Amino acid sequence: MKATRRAKITALGRYVPPKVVTNYDLAKRIDTNHDWVVERTGIVERHWVEPGTPTSELAAQAVGDLLKNRGIEASEVELLIVATVTPDMFFPATACIVQNKIRATHAWGFDVSAACSGFLYALTVGAQFIESGAHNKVVVVGADVMTSITNFEDRSTCVLFGDAAGAVLLEPSDEEDFGILDYKHEIDGSGGEFLYMPGGGSLHPASHETVDKKMHFIHQEGQPVFKYAVRKMGEISRAVLERNGYEGKDLDLFIAHQANLRIINAAADRMGLDESKVVKNIHKFGNTTAATIPLAIGDALDDGRLKKGKLVVLAAVGAGYTAGSVLARWAY
Numbered sequence: 001m002k003a004t005r006r007a008k009i010t011a012l013g014r015y016v017p018p019k020v021v022t023n024y025d026l027a028k029r030i031d032t033n034h035d036w037v038v039e040r041t042g043i044v045e046r047h048w049v050e051p052g053t054p055t056s057e058l059a060a061q062a063v064g065d066l067l068k069n070r071g072i073e074a075s076e077v078e079l080l081i082v083a084t085v086t087p088d089m090f091f092p093a094t095a096c097i098v099q100n101k102i103r104a105t106h107a108w109g110f111d112v113s114a115a116c117s118g119f120l121y122a123l124t125v126g127a128q129f130i131e132s133g134a135h136n137k138v139v140v141v142g143a144d145v146m147t148s149i150t151n152f153e154d155r156s157t158c159v160l161f162g163d164a165a166g167a168v169l170l171e172p173s174d175e176e177d178f179g180i181l182d183y184k185h186e187i188d189g190s191g192g193e194f195l196y197m198p199g200g201g202s203l204h205p206a207s208h209e210t211v212d213k214k215m216h217f218i219h220q221e222g223q224p225v226f227k228y229a230v231r232k233m234g235e236i237s238r239a240v241l242e243r244n245g246y247e248g249k250d251l252d253l254f255i256a257h258q259a260n261l262r263i264i265n266a267a268a269d270r271m272g273l274d275e276s277k278v279v280k281n282i283h284k285f286g287n288t289t290a291a292t293i294p295l296a297i298g299d300a301l302d303d304g305r306l307k308k309g310k311l312v313v314l315a316a317v318g319a320g321y322t323a324g325s326v327l328a329r330w331a332y
């Protein structure tokens with residue numbers, strides 16, 4: 001893919017709610033234990049919002065952090081894209097609520113629904129507006145309050161998720177080979193039955209019955225999702241590398257959606273990557289859906305592994321199924 005001008009990420013913002021919930025805390029509420037959760041998922045603790053805190057609040061905090069880090073005003077933002085599966089409400093779009101909260105008075109925007117691949121899909125969409133020349137400052141947010149759709153009586157899902165938001169700023173790159181180089185995204189709707197929230201939409205509008213049947217919660221059959229994720233994450237990441245003339249050994253950093261440590265390790269193995277090139281922070285945050293990749297970018301910036309010139313693959317697989325991989329030469 002040859003862009004007319006490249007988009008590059010120029011700043012990051014994050015927000016993680018302060019309340020930490022450990023596996024030991026969960027074991028007091030449900031039939032689980034620390035060892036099972038760590039062995040099967042790699043998760044040690046996660047952060048939860050106080051009940052009633054909406055996704056827009058986390059997103060607005062993350063964008064606030066982003067604007068501060070870049071040293072720009074909210075009024076300079078031209079486009080605001082929010083990836084989430086836990087919007088404040090069906091409508092208006094969470095992007096509108098965030099725009100109003102941060103006073104991004106010159107921005108338009110919309111939400112993207114692609115579950116755990118949401119941040120990458122939104123990033124790719126945002127990059128198109130930079131590459132086309134339509135905009136010079138695009139904010140892409142991944143934010144989810146997963147606890148708002150978690151069934152705390154279902155031990156197979158409630159241990160997995162956390163709440164958080166992350167945001168990046170996209171701007172035009174003045175260096176030809178720096179910025180977002182390519183992407184590859186896929187959907188496979190035949191996987192929809194394995195990870196979904198059945199209630200509340202037009203198929204099953206909210207009713208006493210849908211609430212009684214707990215249809216407004218995450219429903220997941222873990223094993224098919226696991227197998228698909230392991231296969232697809234490596235496959236799609238290798239594909240985007242190969243079509244740009246790279247191999248796994250050329251990659252500096254692999255920043256994958258944090259759903260399960262075993263999925264990340266298996267994908268990295270399939271790409272022939274050394275452990276030192278793989279970003280892992282699932283132990284601290286659990287699966288924060290659209291927020292995992294910006295949080296992982298943040299940790300890699302903090303620990304010095306991500307810096308200007310590094311060749312990076314961002315990869316995600318999630319409900320839908322959705323899958324995506326973005327290749328970038330880091331630009332700051």
Ligand code: UT7
Pocket residue numbers: 031032033036037040041116155156157159195221222223225226229258259260263287289317318319
């Ligand atoms: O981000 C969106 C995409 N989602 C994913 O990528 C998730 C993909 N799937 C997974 O990560 C894994 O399938 C899970 C972590 C969800 C589950 O791990 P698993 O190794 O597939 O376990 P399982 O569902 O096959 O369950 C194994 C056993 C079962 O007991 P029996 O039937 O063998 O006696 C479960 O009842 O583990 C039991 N179990 C638990 N035990 C203690 C399930 N949840 C728990 C728990 N604590 N929290």
